[in-house]
Amino acid sequence: MLRMTLNARSTLVQQVISQLSEQIRAGEWPIGAKIPTEPQLVEVLGVGRNTVREAVRALTHAGVLEGVQGSGTYVRSTDELTGVVARKFGTAEVGHTVEVRRALEVEAARLAALRRTPEDLDRLDAALVARDAAWQRAEADAFVEADADLHVAVVAAAHNPMLAELYASVGAAIRASVAAAVGPSLAAGAAGIDHGRLVEAIRAGDPDRAASEAGRFLEAPAGA
Structure with missing residues (x-):
């Protein structure tokens, strides 16, 4: 349930924006919800x-909300940064997108x-197995x-934490770019590049090799 606590140092509009944003981030209104x-x-x-009205307009301009005529207002992203980044990635040249990912x-x-910790390595191993399996199944x-x-x-x-938050803000855009690169039948060979060497470099504690492997996947516009 929404609650409003007034603060004399900020405007009502700013407080409403903050409160609505908090509800969205908390998942009360997930992406796609009205x-x-x-x-x-x-x-x-x-x-x-x-x-x-002003608060909703501000969040709409930021890409967090979208008004659909005759239907209502829907959540399109979880925060202002995600909305802005999604719009930028959607209109950016492929080469520029790749440079940001790099x-x-x-x-x-x-x-x-x-x-990396042992728990990190376990997560990386599991993710690598799932990725390779999906590629083999052509899903x-x-x-x-x-x-x-x-x-x-x-x-x-x-x-x-700051790097993780920033990367999360471009997550949807990166997924879209990878999906466009691989196509419905996983036709783009570059997207299927083995990531095992990246995981092994991280496991070995070799920062230079890990950086090199990560960059190698993004040398071509279609890389993943």
């Missing part, structure tokens, strides 16, 4: 219609080789998810 109507929000929050994933691999959707899970596991093994 949020309450404007009158319902007014009643629950105890603020004016214009305040609610900047994040190469450094994550390097740090993972230095900081495109499963492969995209398994590939993403492996890269997320690498980032998690870096043990840098």
Whole structure:
């Protein structure tokens, strides 16, 4: 249930934005869900219609919400950063997208080789097995998810909360780019590159080799 605590140091609109964002991040309204109507929000929050309208408009502009005429307002991302990044990735040149992935994933691999724990290695091994199995079964959707899970596991093994949060914000966009690269029949050979050497470099605690392996997958626009 929504609750509103007023703070004299900030505006009502900012507080409503913060409260709605918190509900979305908490999963009360998952991605794709329809949020309450404007009158319902007014009643629950105890603020004016214009305040609610401005807050919803701000979150819509940020890409968190989307208004569908005749239907209502729906959640499109979990936070402002995710919404902005998704829009940028959606319109960016493929080469630019790959460069951003390199900047994040190469450094994550390097740090993972230095900081990985036994639990991290177990997660990496499981993700690698799932990725390879999905590729062998030629299941495109499963492969995209398994590939993403492996890269997320690498980032998690870096043990840098800021890096993990930033990478999470581009997760949906990366999945979309991988899905486009592999196609429905897993036709793009570059996406099927063996990631075993990356995991082994991290296991061996070799940061230079881990970074090199991570970068190798992203040398071509279709890399995964």
